[in-house]
Amino acid sequence: MKETQTRITHEANQNAGAGYMLRRIGTFLRPLAFAVPMALFAAGSPAAENISVNYASVVRTLDPLAVGGADESAYGAPYVLVNDTLQQNRLQLLGVPYMRINLKYSTPGNPNSRIVCGAAGCDSRWSGDDWVNHIKAIGAEPVVEDPTNPSDLPNLVKHFNVDTNNVVHRWLGGINEPNIHGQNAATYSAAFNVTYDAMKKVDQTILIGGPTIAWYDSGYLQTFLNVSGSRVDFLDFHGYAQGSTQHSYGVLFGKAQAYETDILDLYKRIQATVPSRASAISIEVGEWDLDYIGHLLQYTPFETAWGASAMGHILKAGGIGMLYADKGNLLLKTGAEVPNGKMDDPTSMYHALGMYTGEGLFPRFGTKLVQSTTSLPNVEVYASDNPKNIVVINKDPSLYQAASIALNGVDAGTAVVWRRDQSSSSSANPVNLGSVNIVNGTFSYSLPPFSVTTFVIEPSSTSATKP
Numbered sequence: 036m037k038e039t040q041t042r043i044t045h046e047a048n049q050n051a052g053a054g055y056m057l058r059r060i061g062t063f064l065r066p067l068a069f070a071v072p073m074a075l076f077a078a079g080s081p082a083a084e085n086i087s088v089n090y091a092s093v094v095r096t097l098d099p100l101a102v103g104g105a106d107e108s109a110y111g112a113p114y115v116l117v118n119d120t121l122q123q124n125r126l127q128l129l130g131v132p133y134m135r136i137n138l139k140y141s142t143p144g145n146p147n148s149r150i151v152c153g154a155a156g157c158d159s160r161w162s163g164d165d166w167v168n169h170i171k172a173i174g175a176e177p178v179v180e181d182p183t184n185p186s187d188l189p190n191l192v193k194h195f196n197v198d199t200n201n202v203v204h205r206w207l208g209g210i211n212e213p214n215i216h217g218q219n220a221a222t223y224s225a226a227f228n229v230t231y232d233a234m235k236k237v238d239q240t241i242l243i244g245g246p247t248i249a250w251y252d253s254g255y256l257q258t259f260l261n262v263s264g265s266r267v268d269f270l271d272f273h274g275y276a277q278g279s280t281q282h283s284y285g286v287l288f289g290k291a292q293a294y295e296t297d298i299l300d301l302y303k304r305i306q307a308t309v310p311s312r313a314s315a316i317s318i319e320v321g322e323w324d325l326d327y328i329g330h331l332l333q334y335t336p337f338e339t340a341w342g343a344s345a346m347g348h349i350l351k352a353g354g355i356g357m358l359y360a361d362k363g364n365l366l367l368k369t370g371a372e373v374p375n376g377k378m379d380d381p382t383s384m385y386h387a388l389g390m391y392t393g394e395g396l397f398p399r400f401g402t403k404l405v406q407s408t409t410s411l412p413n414v415e416v417y418a419s420d421n422p423k424n425i426v427v428i429n430k431d432p433s434l435y436q437a438a439s440i441a442l443n444g445v446d447a448g449t450a451v452v453w454r455r456d457q458s459s460s461s462s463a464n465p466v467n468l469g470s471v472n473i474v475n476g477t478f479s480y481s482l483p484p485f486s487v488t489t490f491v492i493e494p495s496s497t498s499a500t501k502p
Contacts (some may be wrong), residue, residue: 083439084477085410088418088425090444092406094351097419098317100176101355102346102400103388104133106322107170108360109157111368114378116361117161117169121379125366127173129385130392130399134175135207135321135357138163138191139183146190153183163194164201178244179203182211185226189233196238205242206234207271207321212249220246220258227259231266242268247321249273251297257304264309264316270301273322273359276341281330284337288430291345294320298352319355324364324384333364334373334383336457336485342387343428343487347417350391350404358384373461380462386455389465390426390487396465397453397491398422411436414482423492425450429482436482440490448473448494456486465489 105126109115116122139153140146150163170177179195181187188208195203208230210216213223227245234243244267246259251272259267274297276282276290298318306313325333325341332338342358349356362368365385370376381389391400401419409416413431418424423445429436440450452468459466471478476498482488 084441086414086416086427086438086440087408088416088440088442089406090420090423090442092443093420094404094406095353096403097350097400098353098355099402100133100319101350103129103131103392104175104319104355104357105131105365106135106357106360107137107166108362108364109137109152109154109166110360110362111378112156112158113160115158115161116173117158117165119379122362122366123169123173125379125381125385126175126361128395129365129381129389130395131173131175131361131365133178133355133357134170134361135178135180136166136170137182137211138166138179139181140187140190143184143187146187146194150191150194153181163191164199167195167201167203176205177203178205178207180207180211180247182207182209182247185209185230188230189237192234192237192241196241204240205244205269207247208234208243208245208267209247211247212273213246214248214250214252214255220255221262224259224262227263228266231263244269244271244319244321247271247273250275251293251301253300253304256301257308260304260308264305264312267316269317269319269355270305271319271321272297272301274320275322275324275327276345277326277330278328281326281332284430284432287325287341288344291341292348294323294345294354294356295348295352298349298354302353317355318353319357320349321357322359323349323356324359327359334461336383336455336461337432338383339387339390339455339461339487340428340430340485342384343390343426344415344430346388346391347415347426347428350400350417358388376462381464383461386461386465387487390453390455390489391424393489394465396467397451397489398424400424400426409438411438414438423494425490425492427482427488427490429484429486429488431484433484435484437479438482439479440477442473442476442492444497445473445492445494446476446498447496448492450478450480450490450492452480453489453491454483454486456483458483 137153140148142148151159367380393399401421403420407416407418415428417426449470451470453465
């Protein structure tokens with residue numbers, strides 16, 4: 036539930052005085068031509084190293100669900116996940132590992148009634164089992180919520196995990212975005228505890244999360260931890276960079292970084308409040324995107340750079356990202372959102388996540404996040420091991436950046452180059468630009484404005500890594 040006056044009021048209060056900038060869609064969708072300084076593409080460039088990746092320093096092991104999750108919106112009836120084969124194929128290629136689905140009894144409180152999708156305007160022809168089966172069929176793990184009537188959740192657990200053995204392992208245990216739907220933290224937490232206990236009585240093995248608040252509200256989360264920290268298995272909060280006001284590029288990239296700040300703050304609160312359970316409680320951003328109003332900026336190359344930055348910050352903090360949502364944000368609902376668009380065309384955000392997941396074109400971001408740094412202005416870098424991928428984001432709207440990358444742990448080999456930038460349409464796949472040789476543990480490459488470049492490292496020799 037993205038568009039509410041309460042959320043808009045919160046955003047206005049939070050961002051009062053922030054600058055903003057509106058752009059015509061044509062400005063962003065027009066492919067841009069730049070004179071590329073070809074010398075920057077040479078391997079072994081004498082330029083000073085300005086990006087370093089240290090394979091000897093593992094920052095964290097990533098949750099298998101962390102990269103590329105999305106909420107199942109059920110938008111687009113009569114063409115939805117259950118019966119839209121193109122949508123299924125697109126999400127499977129993207130490698131979506133985790134999807135939220137809103138399910139309810141057609142007659143709330145009556146477990147003998149039919150289970151259907153509970154989202155506003157969703158297609159009720161399909162059963163809850165149909166939705167769960169199709170989420171699983173694309174290779175994703177479902178997380179089920181019933182924000183309409185959370186007291187029905189124990190019976191839903193019984194239906195899936197006991198009666199039909201169509202097991203759902205992860206659940207959300209309360210109403211969605213309670214802080215804008217009339218439930219304060221104490222009330223929500225008390226209700227969550229009752230629901231949690233009843234659900235666990237049906238199946239002790241499931242994981243149950245909350246409080247799914249509409250933005251990062253540290254006070255609300257702290258109260259929830261105080262009351263429900265002895266129970267909750269994972270924490271979920273939502274966050275959008277903008278709503279009714281469109282902000283400048285700098286402000287928006289700052290809000291991408293805020294996901295990292297918020298997740299790290301919440302981990303500290305978990306450790307301080309329930310230290311004995313801290314290692315067992317994970318954090319997910321259960322809804323996130325550039326905005327919840329639908330500004331045209333969402334369908335431009337900026338969204339790819341911004342989305343890759345936001346995903347990187349979520350990973351760096353040890354969080355799980357679930358974009359809102361599959362159709363409308365990852366895929367076009369109708370095609371009318373952009374000139375010459377078609378239903379189920381990939382969006383700019385699809386490719387933001389795809390530069391981590393590989394989109395079936397190149398290896399997925401690895402299981403271990405390793406230390407990476409850069410001295411380049413307006414550039415971010417995120418690197419993984421197993422496999423060795425490096426995602427580099429140029430956040431500058433107009434300037435090329437000359438990257439000279441030093442690898443601790445790889446002496447020689449090749450870096451296979453994949454890129455998304457302003458030269459192609461929002462629906463176009465990442466482009467394979469060939470490979471560059473790694474010489475003496477270094478290689479150089481040029482980064483166009485508003486671009487995301489993934490280097491897939493293929494070592495031919497490794498060195499003893501420096502401590």
